Amino acid sequence: MLACTAHAEGKISIAQQFGIGYLILDVVQDQHLIEKYGRQQGLDIKVEWRTISGATGMNEALLAGALDVVSAGVPPMLTVWDRTRGKQNVKAVAALGSMPNYLLTNNPNIKTLKDFTDKDRIAVPAAGVGFQSRTLQIETARVFGDSDYKRFDTISVSLPHPDATAALIAGHTEIDAHYSSPPFQYQALEHSNIHKVLSSYDTLGGHATFNVLYSTQKFHDENPKTYRAFYDALAEAARIINSDKNAAAAAYIRVEHSNLPLALVQKIVNDPEIEFTISPQRSFVYASELNRLGVLKNKATSWKDYFFPEAYVLPGS
Template identity: 25%
Template structure:
């Protein structure tokens, strides 16, 4: 458990169902031509990463990537997934926008590309009974899953807007970084006052620990939509295996459409997979509540992500004022969408050929 006073920007960085269609023939890529290629895919056992969870469980990813060996890694947070990707141990990751932004800035635009959105919504600041406003968090303990993660930046941005410092003392908020399961235990023991979380942990804290939603993040963005999950690929994989990236994104789109058309079945599937991965099934009230707050999709929401990048910089998450020009490559996604008769995704001026 680590307490946040005011870390340097450098310290933060260091921590950091559709119509039928023809499947393209996938060719071997790069140095993997002598053997079947593998795709190393990372995601979380979270409802907000439901597209990856369901896509793997239903076999959609494997079906759309014939001849490709899929290897999955489950991560506890975005910064840890980014570390694996930048170390060359991961090809594709579902993660929050802040780790993606940090990876882009750290590598000066050479390490990763954002290729699709994954989910909107499903994040909130929850507090224990008796705390009815953000101002009442002064002098109290608040957790986030990890330093530099999406919820960590969201919390710091909220506190900054309210003029509340982070650190020790009666007028500041003591921010702690801890595993989600530890946060739940701390709430049950009345040793933690609030936490900024993504689903299903928002609902678990409400349903199992008596917390209540203090700030639903949907209330902080126009139209209630903001990027919770995005799909990021390593630049090396994107260049070597463009057909596989497109096929994966086609599977992503197909899985989103299936979830939207089969919400109850999808909730049951996600719950079973969370139990398989994490060892414990969610209560029906928890999975139902969590699913109701998440919108699954492929919209990258790049204008929103650009604003999030400004928040990341303002709260110390990146050392330089961000320039996201070129962060996105939506060409593979738009080809997959066109093959399904769907409208193309807009890059908001942040695509490879867009305007910064």
């Protein structure tokens, strides 16, 4: 069998998005942990880091073979898992932590979902398909009925979190709502004209995984040492963060070249609502709800159906 040059053992390309939801990856990058665990496997692993906004671009790059591992919210991962079963067999590698996402608005008339009108515009990273849109669809189905779960897709606008935050704070654009994420929601809420309408934790019933890493069966199977080094690096990064969250906040600013005040980032990473763990939490809520709504054709029986086996050593849900 010919070796695959595109995924030669000892190379890995990883893409992340914007925000503190990717702190585990920032620490991996800052501390060169993949390279560290690669050396333990006898490999000199070359790591390529990319930043892409939105799940759509992530999924396209992964399926085209342009990236080995991508990151996005649980719903986009489940969508590509659903569509590639029996083909590329995309599955999750690990969770990147549990943190709430807030639906924010600068419109004082909006207190609940029922107050949104056709004149409002909700900014999300990937309209209709991303974490924020899918979470909103689940909540919308509960409020307005399953048949109307896409009610707010028509007023959703795809915009990266930094741009959406700036628009919401400025208050002079068509964007008057933003389904945000850390650290952007904390920045926005420092402004008195902005308030929270909803938290993703309200929809999911408590602490729940925000982002996950995922890859193809091909990369997983053809690069066992590289994959193991990557997984071990993620596990150590989570331990590093939880042992000194203030130091991890400084690493975030270094890697992301962030202009945020260190004190604000430290406040966020120490927020009790946020948990840095590679174990999936409440991801199965998405799997079951999105299958019920018809978004996912395949019905998962547990979280293990859409995670690679290396993750099974930890508890999950």
